[in-house]
Amino acid sequence: MQALATLPALFISHGAPSFALEKNTTTNALARTGQNLPRPKAIVIMSAHWVTQTLEIASNPAPQTWHDFSGFSPQLNRLEYPANGHPELAEWLSIQLNKMGINNSLNPLRPLDHGVWVPLLHLYPEADVPIVQLSLPKHYDAYACYQLGALFEQLRQEQILVIGSGSITHNLAALHWDASSEDAQAKAFKLWLLNKLKTDIPAALEWQDFDNVEKVHPTAEHLLPLFFALGCGQRVSVIHESMAHHSLGMDIYRFD
Incomplete structure (x- = not known):
């Protein structure tokens, strides 16, 4: 019997909702990633846009x-991403987490927020990979997300793709929609955090130690999914790096 392929975990900066309509180096990087990875049986994804108790x-x-x-183009509201869910996998995950003392519940009504379907529209445009979404509990910090991700590491050997979807920098007040410039503070934060991810994971988990961090992440929810992906595989490599709208980091990382 052929062994299942071991998949990486991914962190994807999903950008503004309008990213769904764009064609650029970031969308090309996502498309290539989807084409080059072994075909996943399912996707388990944490999005910055589902925060729960x-x-x-x-x-x-x-x-x-x-x-x-x-406030975006009406064309966006006509886009559909008709991927199936995977209730059996969701229930299995819930049972396993309960056995480990991780309080959780199933949500049979949750739709796909744009933190899920916008990047997946480029990664798997045929919407033919089943999806299980996880929420981001509001009391979780980087350590808790990292520890949760570590519990999902075995899924990579089961040909399940684990994704954290957020943004490497995310300060909406600093956006300039038509600017081609790059915010120096956001650029510095990206370089600092990537260095810590490569050399000192405990220091990366203390990301709020970065000087004036509130200028790149006034709130934490868009960065925390990165640490969920990090828990699944501690060796980081950069798939793509860029900046959109002056200060919105669009980086994509792979964790093995």
Whole structure:
């Protein structure tokens, strides 16, 4: 019997919702990644846009495409990402986490927020890989996300792709939609954090030690999915690096 391929974990900066309509170096990097990875049996993904009191696991067999934004092109609201859910996998994950003392619940109604379907539209445009979404509990910090990710590491040997979807830098107040410039503070943070991820994971988990960190992450929810992916595989490599709208980091990382 042929052995299953071991998949990496990914951290994807999903950008603004309008990223779904773009064609650029970032979308090309996602497309190449989807083409080059061994075909996953399912995707388990944590998005910055599902923050809950306690951990929830989506068990919706046919999740709708949720256009959870406003003020963008009407064309965005016509996009659909009709991927199936995977209730059996969701239930199995819930049972395993309960056995380990991780309080969680199944959510059979959750749709796919744009932190899920926007990047997956480029990664797997045929929407033919089943999806299980995890929430981000509001009391989780980088350590908790890292520890949770470590519990999912075995999934990589089961040909399940684990993804954290957020943004390597995310300060909406600093965005300039039509600018070609790059924010120096955001650039410095990306370089600093990547160095820590490569050389000193405990220091990376203390990401809030970066000087003036509130200028790149006024809130934590867009960075925390990175540490979930990091828990699944501690060796980081950069798939893509860029900046959009002056200060919105669009980096994609692979963890093995």
